[in-house]
Amino acid sequence: MAKRDYYEILGVSKDADERTIKKAYRKLARKHHPDASDESPEVAEEKFKEISEAYEVLADSEKRGRYDRFGHKGVDFGGGGFSWDQFSHGGDVSDIFGQLFGGGQRGGMGDIFSQFFGGGQRGPDNRGDDLRYDITMTLKEAHSGMEKEVEIPRNGNCHKCSGSGAAEGGSAKTCNTCGGQGMVRKMVRRSFIQTITTDNCSDCRGSGKIIDKPCGDCRGSGIVAVKKKIKLRIPPGADDGFRLRMRGQGSAGPNNGPKGDLYIVVNVEPHKIFHRQDNEIILDLELTPAQAVLGDSLKVPTLSGDVKLKIPTGTQSGDVLRLRGKGMPDITRPSSKGSQHVRITVKMPKPNSKTKKMWEELRELDSESPSFLDRMRDKFG
Ligand SMILES: [Zn+2]
Ligand SMILES: [Zn+2]
Numbered sequence: 001m002a003k004r005d006y007y008e009i010l011g012v013s014k015d016a017d018e019r020t021i022k023k024a025y026r027k028l029a030r031k032h033h034p035d036a037s038d039e040s041p042e043v044a045e046e047k048f049k050e051i052s053e054a055y056e057v058l059a060d061s062e063k064r065g066r067y068d069r070f071g072h073k074g075v076d077f078g079g080g081g082f083s084w085d086q087f088s089h090g091g092d093v094s095d096i097f098g099q100l101f102g103g104g105q106r107g108g109m110g111d112i113f114s115q116f117f118g119g120g121q122r123g124p125d126n127r128g129d130d131l132r133y134d135i136t137m138t139l140k141e142a143h144s145g146m147e148k149e150v151e152i153p154r155n156g157n158c159h160k161c162s163g164s165g166a167a168e169g170g171s172a173k174t175c176n177t178c179g180g181q182g183m184v185r186k187m188v189r190r191s192f193i194q195t196i197t198t199d200n201c202s203d204c205r206g207s208g209k210i211i212d213k214p215c216g217d218c219r220g221s222g223i224v225a226v227k228k229k230i231k232l233r234i235p236p237g238a239d240d241g242f243r244l245r246m247r248g249q250g251s252a253g254p255n256n257g258p259k260g261d262l263y264i265v266v267n268v269e270p271h272k273i274f275h276r277q278d279n280e281i282i283l284d285l286e287l288t289p290a291q292a293v294l295g296d297s298l299k300v301p302t303l304s305g306d307v308k309l310k311i312p313t314g315t316q317s318g319d320v321l322r323l324r325g326k327g328m329p330d331i332t333r334p335s336s337k338g339s340q341h342v343r344i345t346v347k348m349p350k351p352n353s354k355t356k357k358m359w360e361e362l363r364e365l366d367s368e369s370p371s372f373l374d375r376m377r378d379k380f381g
Helices: 006-010 018-032 041-058 061-075 094-100 109-116 139-144 289-294 353-368 372-380
Strands: 131-137 146-157 172-174 183-187 196-200 209-211 223-234 243-246 262-268 275-277 280-287 296-300 307-311 320-323 333-337 340-346
Touching (some): 006 018, 006 041, 018 041, 041 061, 131 223, 223 243, 223 262, 280 289, 280 296, 289 296, 289 340, 307 320
Parallel strands (some): 131 262, 280 340
Antiparallel strands (some): 146 223, 183 196, 243 262, 275 280, 296 307
């Protein structure tokens, strides 16, 4: 198959300057990177390799000069054609993959690029694991906030060796397998991108060090399983699904590595009578016809205890009465609280011998003033 023109591959003109070429390459690299592209990995990788080969030549004034004069013959990459170890411009795109995959994210493309192309080197990856702890609260507890001591199973530093992993008189040497990096790079030949993976070094378990006389309690890891008592403070106003991050309260890392984080995930149980909508609370209240017509003063429950509620005369079914400040506190500003909304329903009673008479009298009165239907008729003809 005839090789495509390098300028055509990058979509630039023959007299394009260095900046234009770099820009074009970066744009295409972003599009065709196998881990970011919509195309199948094989197609994307083929394209990614093609644009990288073109860039390898056009970004280098000497190679570009030879290519301009002699074409593909001028820049022979050897018998097998262009291969990744001949690519010397990884640094020009490694930042793209840093962005694409979230910068410091472990195992992201930025890492692989920088390692493959000899960019930055990272220290031992011996940070402890992040942990998650789920806690269930009633709505009332969520309203007032909660303090609770809980036991979190996690990895802690070994007391016997103070987390070093070495027995008394023992010492730690740099691991030969990974050269103290704590990580090894595995390369499988199937393709360039998908086959370079970094893994914790199994000889030193990611610490970068080998202990000649391991501690008996932790077998050299420096960590042991513990149950740590932690006092949780959930601020007032937590909603279902609220997450609290406690830095450095996760598991300890091997050989005195930094601790991971602990995530507290709050689950708020639904309440029997109070319905929550963000920081607003809704309560349904039934009134008798007399209470609705004549008005009343009642005690109604709220999350902070009973309060007096004035029912105005002539209250209708569907009216909503508001109790300011009786809703949920705002979790970021506990002094600011939502309202409690009291939704009124007027419950019609079945008449008994006594009340039947009174309702009949009421009906008499109704017939003296124009009925609802009569008024509607007047209005709409
Ligand atoms: Zn130990
Ligand atoms: Zn190692």
